[in-house]
Amino acid sequence: MNARENKIPRRKTRQVKVGKIFIGGDAPISIQSMTKLPTEEVDLVLRQIERLVAEGCEIVRLAVPDRKAAKALQEIRKGTDAPLVADIHLNYRLALEAIDNGVDKVRVNPGYLREKEQVQAVIRKAKAAGIPIRVGANSGSILRAGEMGRARLSGMAQAMVDRVADYLTLFEEEDFGDIVISLKASDVVETVRAYELMAERCDYPFHVGITACGPPSTGIVASSMGIGHLLLEGIGDTVRVSLTGDPVDEVRIAKRILQGLGLRGFGPMIISCPTCGRCHGDLVSIVQEVEEKLSTVSLPIKVAVMGCEVNGPGEAAEADIGVALGRGHAVLFRTGMVVRKVRLQEVADALLLEATSLPEE
Amino acid sequence: MNARENKIPRRKTRQVKVGKIFIGGDAPISIQSMTKLPTEEVDLVLRQIERLVAEGCEIVRLAVPDRKAAKALQEIRKGTDAPLVADIHLNYRLALEAIDNGVDKVRVNPGYLREKEQVQAVIRKAKAAGIPIRVGANSGSILRAGEMGRARLSGMAQAMVDRVADYLTLFEEEDFGDIVISLKASDVVETVRAYELMAERCDYPFHVGITACGPPSTGIVASSMGIGHLLLEGIGDTVRVSLTGDPVDEVRIAKRILQGLGLRGFGPMIISCPTCGRCHGDLVSIVQEVEEKLSTVSLPIKVAVMGCEVNGPGEAAEADIGVALGRGHAVLFRTGMVVRKVRLQEVADALLLEATSLPEE
Numbered sequence: 001m002n003a004r005e006n007k008i009p010r011r012k013t014r015q016v017k018v019g020k021i022f023i024g025g026d027a028p029i030s031i032q033s034m035t036k037l038p039t040e041e042v043d044l045v046l047r048q049i050e051r052l053v054a055e056g057c058e059i060v061r062l063a064v065p066d067r068k069a070a071k072a073l074q075e076i077r078k079g080t081d082a083p084l085v086a087d088i089h090l091n092y093r094l095a096l097e098a099i100d101n102g103v104d105k106v107r108v109n110p111g112y113l114r115e116k117e118q119v120q121a122v123i124r125k126a127k128a129a130g131i132p133i134r135v136g137a138n139s140g141s142i143l144r145a146g147e148m149g150r151a152r153l154s155g156m157a158q159a160m161v162d163r164v165a166d167y168l169t170l171f172e173e174e175d176f177g178d179i180v181i182s183l184k185a186s187d188v189v190e191t192v193r194a195y196e197l198m199a200e201r202c203d204y205p206f207h208v209g210i211t212a213c214g215p216p217s218t219g220i221v222a223s224s225m226g227i228g229h230l231l232l233e234g235i236g237d238t239v240r241v242s243l244t245g246d247p248v249d250e251v252r253i254a255k256r257i258l259q260g261l262g263l264r265g266f267g268p269m270i271i272s273c274p275t276c277g278r279c280h281g282d283l284v285s286i287v288q289e290v291e292e293k294l295s296t297v298s299l300p301i302k303v304a305v306m307g308c309e310v311n312g313p314g315e316a317a318e319a320d321i322g323v324a325l326g327r328g329h330a331v332l333f334r335t336g337m338v339v340r341k342v343r344l345q346e347v348a349d350a351l352l353l354e355a356t357s358l359p360e361e
Numbered sequence: 362m363n364a365r366e367n368k369i370p371r372r373k374t375r376q377v378k379v380g381k382i383f384i385g386g387d388a389p390i391s392i393q394s395m396t397k398l399p400t401e402e403v404d405l406v407l408r409q410i411e412r413l414v415a416e417g418c419e420i421v422r423l424a425v426p427d428r429k430a431a432k433a434l435q436e437i438r439k440g441t442d443a444p445l446v447a448d449i450h451l452n453y454r455l456a457l458e459a460i461d462n463g464v465d466k467v468r469v470n471p472g473y474l475r476e477k478e479q480v481q482a483v484i485r486k487a488k489a490a491g492i493p494i495r496v497g498a499n500s501g502s503i504l505r506a507g508e509m510g511r512a513r514l515s516g517m518a519q520a521m522v523d524r525v526a527d528y529l530t531l532f533e534e535e536d537f538g539d540i541v542i543s544l545k546a547s548d549v550v551e552t553v554r555a556y557e558l559m560a561e562r563c564d565y566p567f568h569v570g571i572t573a574c575g576p577p578s579t580g581i582v583a584s585s586m587g588i589g590h591l592l593l594e595g596i597g598d599t600v601r602v603s604l605t606g607d608p609v610d611e612v613r614i615a616k617r618i619l620q621g622l623g624l625r626g627f628g629p630m631i632i633s634c635p636t637c638g639r640c641h642g643d644l645v646s647i648v649q650e651v652e653e654k655l656s657t658v659s660l661p662i663k664v665a666v667m668g669c670e671v672n673g674p675g676e677a678a679e680a681d682i683g684v685a686l687g688r689g690h691a692v693l694f695r696t697g698m699v700v701r702k703v704r705l706q707e708v709a710d711a712l713l714l715e716a717t718s719l720p721e722e
Contacts, residue, residue: 273572278426
């Protein structure tokens with residue numbers, strides 16, 4: 001079913017462990033997201049974590065902007081076994097407290113946490129606790145205002161990578177290698193360049209994503225392009241899709257990105273033609289019905305729904321099962337071979353029956 | 362405004378002309394789509410073409426499955442100056458008739474139009490009319506059923522490219538170089554490999570897209586990944602996003618892909634943070650309002666809408682203008698420099714005012 005799996009040669013990286021999830025090495029590329037509520041709202045946060053986990057989120061990050069948030073992590077930790085990451089910006093003491101309260105990873109931003117002694121304190125605490133640190137750089141925060149103008153002209157990616165490389169020497173001095181790196185910008189081109197450049201300089205696993213890329217209308221396109229491009233190059237060990245909206249949607253899009261590249265499987269994937277002047281019947285409605293009916297199937301199969309018989313079985317031969325519409329009926333096929341005719345109104349049920357009788361292979 | 366323009370080195374290609382639009386060479390990467398109505402419904406088709414053109418579609422393809430459709434092209438030609446492409450599958454005579462009826466390009470599918478004499482007839486007719494031909498291969502149709510199983514295992518991309526290269530010898534024998542090539546599969550990995558392999562073998566411009574990649578829920582992700590990856594490699598001279606749905610949405614997504622890579626500009630692009638526990642205020646609603654208000658602006662600027670002051674001006678320094686929410690107010694900034702405070706309910710208006718007073722540079 002997953003013939004495409006492992007077709008993309010993957011960058012060799014060290015492996016780190018975040019709670020029960022491994023990042024890097026030969027671990028599956030994991031999906032993460034972030035809670036979007038004040039962290040001290042423990043009950044609401046736990047409910048959001050539950051929704052995220054139910055959708056397939058494997059690592060959950062939480063903002064820790066103040067002591068209230070750091071303290072709340074204790075209760076949140078008791079309420080979930082999801083791997084938790086504390087997101088720290090300005091105050092290193094919050095990182096120490098978050099580690100005491102049981103988080104599985106800390107993210108520090110080299111743009112904000114710069115004092116050597118403070119970074120050392122966080123590194124030593126993480127080492128003692130046996131948890132990794134994400135060095136999470138953002139283009140805007142890592143470059144000071146004056147440099148920004150220059151970087152805009154001369155290459156923000158290189159500037160980001162140089163800064164992060166400098167920062168990593170602090171970790172090397174402490175003999176701490178339990179690191180995940182991210183280098184995000186809201187610009188897709190600069191982001192992918194930064195990761196590509198960094199990939200040549202180290203073997204730390206990468207958390208990949210496009211930061212602040214907007215509402216779903218633009219953010220899905222930007223995240224798919226940036227994360228997709230890197231994954232196609234074998235770069236990326238854990239992914240975060242950032243969208244201004246419900247974090248559950250971030251997980252959904254991340255799953256589609258990974259499955260779209262054959263890297264992981266999360267249930268059926270529907271491939272359907274865009275329709276054209278050759279199309280017989282209302283393909284848009286039929287596809288919607290098929291999507292709904294097959295949502296209970298967990299097998300990662302390709303299901304084709306094509307608008308005409310000429311294109312149908314042939315162009316959809318990559319699919320495990322599929323239909324091609326004809327005048328008043330459809331033909332059902334398995335890997336390009338026609339099996340039988342079905343009535344248009346029975347298409348979704350027929351595909352569900354096929355999907356559920358496929359062998360788990 | 363478009364500092365990122367031309368940052369990606371582009372594959373050198375010949376240039377062809379489709380009506381008033383150039384494809385390849387240094388021409389802007391053009392956007393195309395396809396009508397999704399029976400071609401003989403001339404009035405409806407012309408209305409759909411008008412909607413597509415209004416959204417920014419630069420080349421319109423129409424299915425020509427039979428003589429009714431071929432004949433209708435005569436009336437459609439009279440009703441629009443949009444560059445028109447006739448999509449031919451089985452019957453080469455329909456290509457000849459379409460050319461007589463004034464189309465600006467013909468697409469032939471090497472999987473269906475195979476007879477040497479028939480292909481020659483189409484080439485000679487196109488040559489006499491001075492129009493290009495797209496050699497538009499689809500994985501499913503180009504590989505015969507028996508080969509499909511093998512190709513699934515051994516590499517569909519290489520099989521597609523070999524087939525198309527064979528086919529192109531027919532064109533070379535006729536000394537016809539006015540060619541655009543596409544090599545589509547519904548599988549993203551195979552599709553990008555096919556284009557990459559073909560890019561090494563010729564300098565014909567490429568029409569890039571992922572075929573039959575499904576409804577918007579999955580198709581936007583797959584198209585963004587496939588088209589985005591190729592464009593990031595400098596491959597692609599004209600793009601088609603295929604979605605099971607309204608073709609106008611295909612054009613919208615194509616615009617976002619091109620603008621997201623800094624290749625073209627189509628009005629403001631909103632970058633907004635995903636929000637987190639640090640966010641002040643209802644960023645989702647504010648972003649929606651900003652999107653609506655700025656929809657009348659044509660300048661291709663980056664507009665940041667960030668949820669907190671800590672991340673705001675710094676992380677959004679790549680933006681031309683932006684706001685960062687604080688408690689009960691927001692700060693307005695230009696390229697990372699704070700300009701003034703605004704009330705939360707005035708954010709969208711303030712950004713509109715800023716956007717419309719920026720110099721056209």
